[in-house]
Amino acid sequence: MPQQPSTDLTVAILAGGLSHEREVSLRSGRRVAGVLRDKGLNVEVLDVDAELLPRLREVAPDVVWPLLHGSTGEDGSLQNLLDLLGLPYVGTGAASCRLASHKPVAKSLLRAAGLATPDYAALPQSLFREVGARAVLGAIEHRLGMPLVIKPASGGSALGVTVVQTAEELPEAMVACFAYGDQALIESAVTGTEVAVSVVDLGDGPRALPPVEIVTDGPYDYDARYNAGRSEYFVPARLDEVQMRTVSDLAVAVHTTLGLRHLSRTDIILDDAGTAWFLDVNVAPGMTETSLFPQAAQADQTDVDELYVAIVRAALGD
Known part of the structure; x- marks a missing residue:
């Protein structure tokens, strides 16, 4: 049975916006909102439009969870706005969002730190x-x-x-x-096993969740990511112990090097020689039914719903 709503913690989930990923964002927002409500939190889902600031003043949330993907949701713009409003929020701060969301900048910083990324x-x-x-x-x-x-x-x-x-x-x-x-x-292009490694940091240091292996009928494009049937996922990935440690260490190193916070997801290719290649990092991972972060959390043998609540409380404590 869902818990009765608790009046001591209100979360505003920001979803939608005007980017090409609006529909994915809305799906992520609805899914996380449902989880948090079931755990007894007060939740409001707000679109990022001209009514956002009045609605935030009306809701007066304790914590904001931005679940916008792409553009203003991950490039630090929205995070800067929340900083100006003095609102705690889930996820990476504005400065590190700017570094991580611009792929060439992220690759340059990670390569300088000695991590492998394709030319x-x-x-x-x-x-x-x-x-x-x-x-x-x-x-x-x-x-x-x-x-x-x-x-x-x-x-x-x-x-x-x-x-x-x-x-x-x-x-x-x-x-x-x-x-x-x-x-x-x-x-x-680098060939090998494609994996996504999610990282959570609840205040005691970043920890990699079980890697998710992705096997796709054709390219792992938008359709393959969000429509069931095109892709097959293996969680945990079909890797040996050394390979598991290699990809997990890379994801944690990416999270740490770029100064990320609370949660992230790193996309990696593990080649036949055992080298893990950084492809991309997401500071606001998708939370839809087919998204990779929820799959990894489920495979971690922890209570996924409790993990989401813990992420919210970690943001409140920062």
């Missing part, structure tokens, strides 16, 4: 117009070779991401990428 170039759309697309594409092919992964420099849910096998596929991939952002990350 890459980050190029704005304007450069292709100024220098000439043909010349730029030729330089990409010459320096990075094939295959490549083309993705927006910011954003998530695999929107605008294309795996390119030949030079002929590059122009179309760039067009698809620039539909979701003005800067592209062009990255050498």
Whole structure:
């Protein structure tokens, strides 16, 4: 039986917004709201629109849980606003959000810390117009070779991401990428086992949850992530003890190096030589029915609902 609502703790969940990931955000928000309500917390789900600030004043939450994915939800903008309002919130602070959400910046910092990440170039759309697309594409092919992964420099849910096998596929991939952002990350493709490792930090240091292995019918794109049937998940991942430790250590190192807080999820490729390659990190992991953080938490053999409450209370204590 769900507990009766407790009046001593009110949580405002921010979901929706205007990014391409609005629907995913709404699904995440509804799911987390249901869990917290079942555990006896007062919960209000608020959209990020012109009514947000009046609604926040009306609700007067003890803690805010931002569950917006992409753009203002993960680039530090919303976190800066909550700082201005003096509201405690779940997740990484504004400065570290800016570092983590911009993929080329995150990769640069992690590489400087000695962590493995594929070779890459980050190029704005304007450069292709100024220098000439043909010349730029030729330089990409010459320096990075094939295959490549083309993705927006910011954003998530695999929107605008294309795996390119030949030079002929590059122009179309760039067009698809620039539909979701003005800067592209062009990255050498790494093959191996794809895993996602979630990290939680409730105040006693970051801890990796069991890695989730992802096996997909085709590319792990938006459809494969959020519509059942395209992807198969193995939790924990089918790795040996050394491999498990390798990917878990990388995720914790990413969390620590970038100064993340409360929770994160790192996407990794483990190659046949045993090297774990950093691909991306999410400071506001999806919480939908098919999302990877909830699957990892379930496999951790802890009470997932209690974990979400503990995350809220950790944010209240910071």
